[in-house]
Amino acid sequence: MNLLEVRNVSKHFGGIIAVDNFSMKVKENQLIGIIGPNGAGKTTIFNLISGISKTTSGKIFFKGKEITFLKPSQISKLGIARTFQNLRLFRGLDVISNVEIAYTYRMRYNFFQALFWPPIVLSENKKFRNLAKESLNLVKVPTNYYYEKPTNLPYGLQKRVDLARALSLLPQVLLLDEPAAGLNPYEVIELIDIIRLIQKEYQKQNLSIILVEHRMEMIMELCEEIYVLDFGETIAKGSPEYIQSNENVLSAYLGEEY
Amino acid sequence: MSFYQGLIILVVINVIAVIGNFLLTGMTGLLSFGQASFMALGAYISGMLAVKFNIPFLLAILLAIIASVFVGFIIALPVVKLRRDYFALTTFAFGEFLKAVLNLSVTITGGATGLAGIPFKVNIWIVLISLIIVILLVRNFRNSKFGKECLAIRDDEVAARSCGIDSSSKKMTVFLFSIAITSFAGCLYGFYTCYIDPSMFGWTKSSELVIMVFFGGLNSLTGVIIGTTFLTLSLEILRFAGAWRMFVYVLIMIILIDFRPQGVFGNWELDWRTFEKFLHIPSSIIKKGK
Amino acid sequence: MCRESCLCPFILRRGVKAGLLLRNVKKELEVFLQQLLNGLSCGGVYALMAVGFGLIYNVLKFSNFSHGGVMLIGCYTAYFAFKIFHSSLFLTLLFGAISGGLCAVIFEKLAITPLRKRNAPKIYFFVNSINGGLLSEYLIVATVGVFFYTFPDFLGTTNINIGQISFSKLNLTMLIISLITLFGLMWYLYKTKYGRAIRAVACDINTTSLMGVDVNRVISLTFFVSGLLGGLCGVFLGINYTIYPQLGKLIVKGWMASVIGGLGSLLGPVLGGILLGVLETFLTAYIGSSFTPILEFIILLMFLLIRPQGIAGVIVEEKA
Numbered sequence: 001m002n003l004l005e006v007r008n009v010s011k012h013f014g015g016i017i018a019v020d021n022f023s024m025k026v027k028e029n030q031l032i033g034i035i036g037p038n039g040a041g042k043t044t045i046f047n048l049i050s051g052i053s054k055t056t057s058g059k060i061f062f063k064g065k066e067i068t069f070l071k072p073s074q075i076s077k078l079g080i081a082r083t084f085q086n087l088r089l090f091r092g093l094d095v096i097s098n099v100e101i102a103y104t105y106r107m108r109y110n111f112f113q114a115l116f117w118p119p120i121v122l123s124e125n126k127k128f129r130n131l132a133k134e135s136l137n138l139v140k141v142p143t144n145y146y147y148e149k150p151t152n153l154p155y156g157l158q159k160r161v162d163l164a165r166a167l168s169l170l171p172q173v174l175l176l177d178e179p180a181a182g183l184n185p186y187e188v189i190e191l192i193d194i195i196r197l198i199q200k201e202y203q204k205q206n207l208s209i210i211l212v213e214h215r216m217e218m219i220m221e222l223c224e225e226i227y228v229l230d231f232g233e234t235i236a237k238g239s240p241e242y243i244q245s246n247e248n249v250l251s252a253y254l255g256e257e258y
Numbered sequence: 259m260s261f262y263q264g265l266i267i268l269v270v271i272n273v274i275a276v277i278g279n280f281l282l283t284g285m286t287g288l289l290s291f292g293q294a295s296f297m298a299l300g301a302y303i304s305g306m307l308a309v310k311f312n313i314p315f316l317l318a319i320l321l322a323i324i325a326s327v328f329v330g331f332i333i334a335l336p337v338v339k340l341r342r343d344y345f346a347l348t349t350f351a352f353g354e355f356l357k358a359v360l361n362l363s364v365t366i367t368g369g370a371t372g373l374a375g376i377p378f379k380v381n382i383w384i385v386l387i388s389l390i391i392v393i394l395l396v397r398n399f400r401n402s403k404f405g406k407e408c409l410a411i412r413d414d415e416v417a418a419r420s421c422g423i424d425s426s427s428k429k430m431t432v433f434l435f436s437i438a439i440t441s442f443a444g445c446l447y448g449f450y451t452c453y454i455d456p457s458m459f460g461w462t463k464s465s466e467l468v469i470m471v472f473f474g475g476l477n478s479l480t481g482v483i484i485g486t487t488f489l490t491l492s493l494e495i496l497r498f499a500g501a502w503r504m505f506v507y508v509l510i511m512i513i514l515i516d517f518r519p520q521g522v523f524g525n526w527e528l529d530w531r532t533f534e535k536f537l538h539i540p541s542s543i544i545k546k547g548k
Numbered sequence: 549m550c551r552e553s554c555l556c557p558f559i560l561r562r563g564v565k566a567g568l569l570l571r572n573v574k575k576e577l578e579v580f581l582q583q584l585l586n587g588l589s590c591g592g593v594y595a596l597m598a599v600g601f602g603l604i605y606n607v608l609k610f611s612n613f614s615h616g617g618v619m620l621i622g623c624y625t626a627y628f629a630f631k632i633f634h635s636s637l638f639l640t641l642l643f644g645a646i647s648g649g650l651c652a653v654i655f656e657k658l659a660i661t662p663l664r665k666r667n668a669p670k671i672y673f674f675v676n677s678i679n680g681g682l683l684s685e686y687l688i689v690a691t692v693g694v695f696f697y698t699f700p701d702f703l704g705t706t707n708i709n710i711g712q713i714s715f716s717k718l719n720l721t722m723l724i725i726s727l728i729t730l731f732g733l734m735w736y737l738y739k740t741k742y743g744r745a746i747r748a749v750a751c752d753i754n755t756t757s758l759m760g761v762d763v764n765r766v767i768s769l770t771f772f773v774s775g776l777l778g779g780l781c782g783v784f785l786g787i788n789y790t791i792y793p794q795l796g797k798l799i800v801k802g803w804m805a806s807v808i809g810g811l812g813s814l815l816g817p818v819l820g821g822i823l824l825g826v827l828e829t830f831l832t833a834y835i836g837s838s839f840t841p842i843l844e845f846i847i848l849l850m851f852l853l854i855r856p857q858g859i860a861g862v863i864v865e866e867k868a
Contacts, residue, residue: 050420072419081420088417090410101410104403105422111431114402115395121402169422287671291678336852343611344852346674347803354800355845362838461797465678472675501690508683512676516662519672 001064003028003208004049004080004173009058011044011232018044020232022058026173028206031199033213033223035243037253040229042212043085046175050082051075062173077105081171083162085178089150095161096146099132100125102168135164138201139194156187160194167198173208174198180215192221220244228253263382269490270385271446272470273483274392278440280471280482281396285408286429288342292349293440293467295356298459299326300441301448302360302367305376308449315379319445326441327434334433339426353461360456372455373448380450388446392439396479399435408432440467469511474521481523582714583833584826589719591825592726593784597802598809598817599730600777605811606750607770610670611803613677614655615778616796617684622648622779623786623795624688627697640699641725641783648779649772655680656771661764681796688793697791699783722784729780730818733773737814746770801828804848810861819860 004026011019019041026032034042047053049060051072060068067075076082081102090098107124114121136146139160150158159179166174176195180188199207213219219226220240228236228243230252236243243249279293304322307313313321337348361370368374399405410418411425419425448454474485489507496503514522597619604612626644629635635643659676701718737743745766748756757763785798801824802817809820827847831840851858 052416052420071424072416073422073424076420076422084417084420088414090413090417092409092413093406097406101406101418101423102421104407107403109402111404111435114404115398118398118401121398124403165421283671289671289674333849336849336856340852340856342671343674344807344856347611347800347807348849348852351800351804351845351848354797355841358838358841362842461794462682465682468675469679472672501686505683505686505690508679508686512659512679512683515672515676515679516659519663519666519668 002026002061003030003063003206004210005061006045006049007059007061009045009048009060010056011041011048011053012056017232019048022229022232022234024227026208026210028172028208029199029203030208030225031195031211031223032208033211033219033226034229035213035216035219035226035253036229036235039231041232042229043177045229046082046177046210046212049075049175050080076169076171079170079172080175081166081169081173082175083159083166083177083179085181087150087158087162089158089162089165091149091151093149094147095141095150095153096129096132096136098150098161099135099164099168100128102165103128103131132164132168135168136161138167138197139164140190156183159183163194167202170205172206173210176209176211176213178212178214180213180218188215188218192218195222265491265494267380267382267385267450268494269487270389271443271450272490273486274385274389274446275440275443276467276470276474276482276486277392277396277479278436278438278443279467280474280476280479281399281439282433282436283468283471284476284479284482285400285405285412285432287412288429288433289346289468290349290433290436291346291461291464291468292353292356293436294459294461294463295349295353296326296330296437296440297444297447297463298356298360298454298456299329300444301454301459302373304445305373305448305454306367308377309373309375315377315449319442319449322445323438323441326437330434330437331430334430338429338433350461350464353459353464357456357460368455370456372453374453376448376452376454378449378452380446385446385450388442392442393479393483396439400479404428404431469508472515472519472521473511475523475525476521477525478521478523478527480528481521481526485522579833583829585715585723586719587826587829588822589723589726589825590788590829591822592723592730593781593788593821594801594805594825595818595821596726596729596777596781596784597799598805598821599733599814600774600781601799601802602806602811602814602817603746603770603774603777605806606813607746607767608660608673610673610677612774613674613799614652614659614680614684615677615774615802616799617655617681618648618652618775618778619782619785619799620684620688620793620796621651621782622775623782623791624692626779626783627699627786627791630699637721641780644783645776645780648777648782649775651684652771652775652778653768656768660767660771664767681799685793685796692793694793697786699787699791718787722787725780726784729777733777734814736773742766742769746773804844806858807848807856808851808858810858812861816858816860820858823859 002025004024006022006024009019009022010017022041022045024032034045036042044053048055051067051070051074055068058068059066062075062078062080067078070078090101093101107128109117109120109124133146141157141160141164145153145157150161153161159182163176163179179195180191183191195209195211199209211219211223223240226238226240226243227234228246228249235248235252236246238246275293275297278296279290282288282290300319300322303325304318307318307321308315333348333352334345337345360367363369364371407418407423407428410421410423411428415425444459470486470489471482473489474482493503493507597615600618601612601615604610604615622644625647626640629643630640633639659680660673663672663676737747745756745761746769748759748761749763749766749770753763756766782795785795789795802821805820805824806817807820808823809818810816828840828844831843835843
């Protein structure tokens with residue numbers, strides 16, 4: 001059984017076809033890439049999977065159950081987490097609270113207990129604060145930044161906080177939306193290591209990662225299978241070697257020499 | 259009871275009502291223009307239960323709060339997932355609707371002539387203890403996961419929803435909690451003045467409650483308490499100045515929001531952080547307890 | 549032969565009953581048409597209100613609550629203009645409209661421009677617009693007092709009769725003026741360069757300024773136009789009901805009309821206004837004016853549940 005299956009999904013915005021008949025099968029412990037020029041529909045696919053946009057047609061299945069019409073909050077609780085192209089960190093909360101937020105739905109107290117019984121709030125807060133620290137540690141965010149507001153951090157570290165936040169949902173499918181955008185080449189190499197580390201740490205949970213990226217070194221290095229999109233259509237699908245030599249891909253996106 | 263005690267009681271009841279509004283707007287960014295009508299619900303229901311069925315004071319208040327929360331749930335259900343403007347205007351329309359209902363139901367509520375004969379049960383100690391309880395509850399709420407989730411929703415609703423937070427149900431929770439607080443203030447009001455009529459809870463009162471939140475500061479509970487106390491006292495004391503006092507009051511509000519939209523007190527809060535600066539307690543000890 | 553004589557009175561009786569029934573139906577129909585025309589006139593006023601409100605909403609993306617205050621000021625100044633100058637209906641309306649426009653621009657300079665300069669979140673615009681509405685109310689109470697005033701019967705109490713239907717000349721005039729104003733607004737927005745500037749700012753305020761348009765002046769212009777509509781509407785409301793300081797609260801009807809019709813275009817508020825006016829007139833005629841606000845609110849809630857974007861509106865999706 002596939003972990004995540006996208007079946008013939010299309011998305012129309014009025015007359016514009018953003019995604020045209022896209023299908024994808026993801027098994028456990030896979031690392032899949034989606035590439036294509038800007039406007040090809042890559043982030044739209046993520047929006048469709050995570051429930052932020054509604055599909056015009058097609059279905060999406062997660063662990064065999066249909067999730068096409070579920071709300072984003074439900075989908076993230078089921079085990080699909082994502083990062084954002086433009087970060088979307090919570091500015092009013094400090095870094096560690098940003099990561100803790102992903103754990104809040106696991107905290108075991110209800111509204112009335114929160115009001116009338118602070119001790120349980122304190123103990124749950126402590127437990128999940130430690131878990132948040134572990135996530136931040138995994139993505140190598142230095143401890144002195146934990147209580148800062150996210151806007152005070154360098155851009156590369158902010159991206160890692162976004163990643164830690166997504167990981168704190170304890171997902172089985174992780175959608176990474178251009179995690180290397182805005183990073184210098186050294187930071188990109190670090191990021192490749194971190195993604196490998198995440199794969200190893202979460203191997204027991206059968207974590208699969210779907211990566212949307214423009215940086216070819218990351219995609220070719222990390223991914224087992226690559227989907228190539230152009231104007232919403234899937235123009236090629238296969239291993240990195242196959243993609244690199246595919247004529248359609250070369251003329252649409254990669255350029256003649258690669 | 260002296261004049262000053264009466265004044266303090268009215269001020270504290272107002273503060274409790276404004277705290278309800280503060281919780282809603284500060285936590286979710288939703289504006290409610292019907293808070294006075296929830297005060298009316300609390301006052302009328304608890305008053306009628308006491309007058310017509312001789313139900314004891316505390317039980318009447320509890321029943322009134324439950325009923326108000328239920329009504330609030332029904333009117334918020336369609337709008338809590340829509341744009342914020344819709345919420346504000348629906349609560350405003352609800353205020354008008356409730357006024358029409360109250361004026362019509364002459365046999366039950368006394369209509370425009372009001373409900374009289376509510377037993378006098380409220381003294382200064384009851385209001386002060388109520389205030390302290392409400393402050394503690396709100397503080398606990400803001401420090402818990404609900405508080406953090408609401409701040410996240412305010413900052414970026416899309417990202418919050420992708421982190422497992424169901425924003426509509428959180429907004430509803432905060433709204434219902436704020437109704438409970440405001441209708442409680444209304445109950446206290448009824449049992450203090452012993453006479454209520456629909457004109458006391460109109461649109462002007464609702465707007466007053468909203469403006470006071472913005473005066474104190476959207477993010478500061480202490481600021482809202484101090485600000486509301488100051489404003490209510492000034493308005494009472496300046497009553498002799500006639501109709502122009504309200505004009506000047508609103509004009510000052512406009513200018514305040516123009517040039518200091520975060521309110522007089524901004525983000526300042528009277529909590530551990532202020533004590534730490536005041537007594538020079540090292541911040542590491544405070545943070546360890548976090 | 550016996551059968552024929554038995555049938556005749558039978559048919560006669562049936563015939564008489566049918567005739568009576570037809571006459572009842574005709575009467576019902578006449579009453580219905582009467583109420584429909586009244587409703588359209590009321591709807592025209594609500595449409596004006598909703599369009600003025602919706603104009604600001606489309607351009608600055610917030611609900612301008614001070615529109616109620618603009619209606620109030622327009623109404624009172626028109627009344628006093630009438631008292632001083634004994635102006636005709638049209639001049640009074642003009643006076644009301646222009647004072648409404650000026651009032652809107654003053655409000656914009658006082659409460660909106662400083663916030664725009666600071667790029668404040670929309671919630672502050674909304675709150676300041678509430679303050680603006682309150683300010684107008686308190687200004688009236690402080691200067692004029694809490695007394696009610698009434699406009700006189702401008703066109704006399706003559707009615708126009710079509711068959712048995714009696715349609716007051718005043719209602720008809722108000723309907724015609726509303727329609728003319730709405731058409732005039734459409735022409736202004738779609739055929740003049742000023743209208744085009746307003747529409748451009750409504751689409752994207754930053755890009756429009758980069759295209760060389762003085763956005764501040766366009767916004768002041770939008771407020772002025774919205775104020776014209778509001779002032780005109782205020783005078784109509786004053787004629788229909790009475791002139792009292794809480795007149796501004798009637799803006800909630802304009803908002804309801806926008807919700808029913810759908811924000812985001814100009815057709816929506818017009819449609820919603822007309823529907824609301826007709827609905828309200830029928831409700832008042834058949835169940836009385838005290839129950840009408842109650843039913844209206846319930847209908848509004850159901851509308852928000854079923855079709856929140858309104859009849860002519862569009863749901864805008866979020867993107868991440």
